[in-house]
Amino acid sequence: MNIIKPNRLQKGDTIAIIAPAGNVEEDKILKAVKYFENLGYKVKLGKNIFKTDRYLAGNDYERLKDLHDAFEDKNVNAILCARGGYGCLRLIDKIDYNLIKNNPKIFCGYSDITALSLMFLKKTGLITFSSPMPKGDFQHEDIDVFTANNFWQAITSNNLNINAKNLKTYKKGDAKGIIWGGNLSTVCSLCGIDFIPDEKFIFFAEDLNEPVYKIDRSFRQLLNIAQFKNNISAIILGDFLGTEEYIDQLDTLFNEFVKELNIPIYGGYQITHAKTKITVPIGSNAHLINGVLDIKY
Numbered sequence: 001m002n003i004i005k006p007n008r009l010q011k012g013d014t015i016a017i018i019a020p021a022g023n024v025e026e027d028k029i030l031k032a033v034k035y036f037e038n039l040g041y042k043v044k045l046g047k048n049i050f051k052t053d054r055y056l057a058g059n060d061y062e063r064l065k066d067l068h069d070a071f072e073d074k075n076v077n078a079i080l081c082a083r084g085g086y087g088c089l090r091l092i093d094k095i096d097y098n099l100i101k102n103n104p105k106i107f108c109g110y111s112d113i114t115a116l117s118l119m120f121l122k123k124t125g126l127i128t129f130s131s132p133m134p135k136g137d138f139q140h141e142d143i144d145v146f147t148a149n150n151f152w153q154a155i156t157s158n159n160l161n162i163n164a165k166n167l168k169t170y171k172k173g174d175a176k177g178i179i180w181g182g183n184l185s186t187v188c189s190l191c192g193i194d195f196i197p198d199e200k201f202i203f204f205a206e207d208l209n210e211p212v213y214k215i216d217r218s219f220r221q222l223l224n225i226a227q228f229k230n231n232i233s234a235i236i237l238g239d240f241l242g243t244e245e246y247i248d249q250l251d252t253l254f255n256e257f258v259k260e261l262n263i264p265i266y267g268g269y270q271i272t273h274a275k276t277k278i279t280v281p282i283g284s285n286a287h288l289i290n291g292v293l294d295i296k297y
Contacts, residue, residue: 006104129155171264181201215243223260236266
């Protein structure tokens with residue numbers, strides 16, 4: 001795969017905010033706009049960002065148009081997805097991937113946005129960022145300092161070290177590969193199409209309000225794909241929020257993966273739907289050493 005590295009963001013650059021998934025409240029987005037502008041960035045909002053179609057931010061055409069327009073706009077340097085929810089899976093067969101390949105730029109979001117990030121990487125080679133989003137994370141009066149600092153470091157520099165807050169070692173070891181993954185349920189929603197990297201990858205995963213048996217099922221669905229099982233070189237685990245009472249069951253599951261895969265597996269990373277989270281550059285070359293990810297992009 002020919003990896004495309006977007007240019008780093010600089011003060012005075014323009015950030016586009018679009019909503020390719022769930023609908024958003026205008027007041028929350030405008031608070032985020034104020035936050036970015038106070039830091040010295042220009043902000044453009046997608047023309048359809050405040051539209052609503054059921055649980056979506058407008059119909060498929062409207063959300064797709066804002067996505068295409070943001071990539072095509074020569075004045076836009078970075079694209080931030082307003083929120084997750086649901087909707088990106090409806091767009092992946094309609095996207096003009098050549099437009100994205102020919103207009104590479106920073107693209108950010110997590111949760112349902114995982115579907116877009118993984119397809120962009122597969123179809124174009126573009127590095128994207130699993131990152132905080134305007135609706136839930138960048139409202140100026142209530143921003144988490146760690147989350148913000150990590151985000152700005154990730155999109156303004158060319159390297160990043162990712163450490164676990166509370167490192168949990170299931171199997172110790174080192175591994176190399178591109179860093180790849182995201183929200184586990186969303187990753188699995190892509191099964192049935194060509195989305196898995198052709199090269200070795202370090203898989204990162206998190207999820208929200210999924211019972212342990214569904215987490216088991218999601219991992220099994222992926223491990224039943226030969227390309228996934230052959231190319232995975234390590235696993236790093238974020239939060240699986242909502243399973244706190246069943247941590248022993250999760251530990252049993254992850255220890256089963258140790259026996260089956262015989263690869264390094266670590267947990268305790270702040271890859272999460274919670275307020276305090278890290279930014280991960282999807283598609284970047286990474287070296288996992290004793291639970292620390294050294295990433296260069």
